[in-house]
Amino acid sequence: MEDKRKPEVWLRGPLDGVPALLQPVAHALLQSREEINELMIGFPEELLWEKPTGMASPGFHLQHLAGVLDRLFTYARNEQLTQQQLAYLANEGKGGAELVTLLGNFNKQVDIAIKQLSETNEDTLTEMRGVGRAQIPSTVIGLMIHAAEHTMRHTGQLLVTVYWLKAGN
Numbered sequence: 001m002e003d004k005r006k007p008e009v010w011l012r013g014p015l016d017g018v019p020a021l022l023q024p025v026a027h028a029l030l031q032s033r034e035e036i037n038e039l040m041i042g043f044p045e046e047l048l049w050e051k052p053t054g055m056a057s058p059g060f061h062l063q064h065l066a067g068v069l070d071r072l073f074t075y076a077r078n079e080q081l082t083q084q085q086l087a088y089l090a091n092e093g094k095g096g097a098e099l100v101t102l103l104g105n106f107n108k109q110v111d112i113a114i115k116q117l118s119e120t121n122e123d124t125l126t127e128m129r130g131v132g133r134a135q136i137p138s139t140v141i142g143l144m145i146h147a148a149e150h151t152m153r154h155t156g157q158l159l160v161t162v163y164w165l166k167a168g169n
Contacts, residue, residue: 009034017118021125021141026117028148029069032155033110036062039162040103047165048102049095058165060093061158062102065151066109067092072147073113075131076120076140113147120144 006012010027018026040058048059056064067088074081081089125141138146 015114015118018114019117019120019122021122022117022120022144025144025148026114028152029110029113032065032151033107035155036065036106036158037103039159040099043099043162043166045099048099050165052161052164055161055164056093056157057095058158058162059095059097059099059102061154061161062099062106063092063097065154065158066102066105068150068154069106069109069113069147072143072150073116075129075138076143076147077116078127078129117144 008027009031010024014020014023015026015030040062043058049057051057067085071081071085071089074085120140126139128137129140129143130136131138131143
């Protein structure tokens with residue numbers, strides 16, 4: 001029987017409009033989005049905020065994924081966080097949001113990040129940016145790569161948590 005699954009995003013070729021040096025960032029974000037959306041099909045709403053063995057809930061991971069992408073790409077634009085972004089951060093993991101809303105927010109944030117990647121001039125990638133109130137130094141490319149790896153890290157954690165919850169452990 002032939003395997004009908006698509007190859008991973010990075011094996012599908014470059015994304016139009018995204019600079020060559022930022023292709024891995026775009027590929028990771030799109031791969032994460034595909035895996036998360038597939039993973040969450042049919043996930044029981046009543047398990048969304050469960051914290052098995054003290055692990056972060058699926059709801060937290062979904063909230064955090066959208067929030068961290070928003071924050072890191074804000075810093076990459078050399079902007080500081082708004083009051084709205086700080087409020088979102090303070091509420092991550094507190095529950096209440098529904099799965100469809102969390103997935104929608106994450107998908108929207110990936111779209112915004114891909115758009116920003118496509119608008120980023122490669123000549124700016126080594127420019128320094130200040131992160132957070134302490135203005136910890138990072139480069140534009142450092143922020144974008146961290147956004148990609150952090151997203152994939154939480155994707156993996158979400159996968160394990162969702163399988164654990166679905167198995168009833």
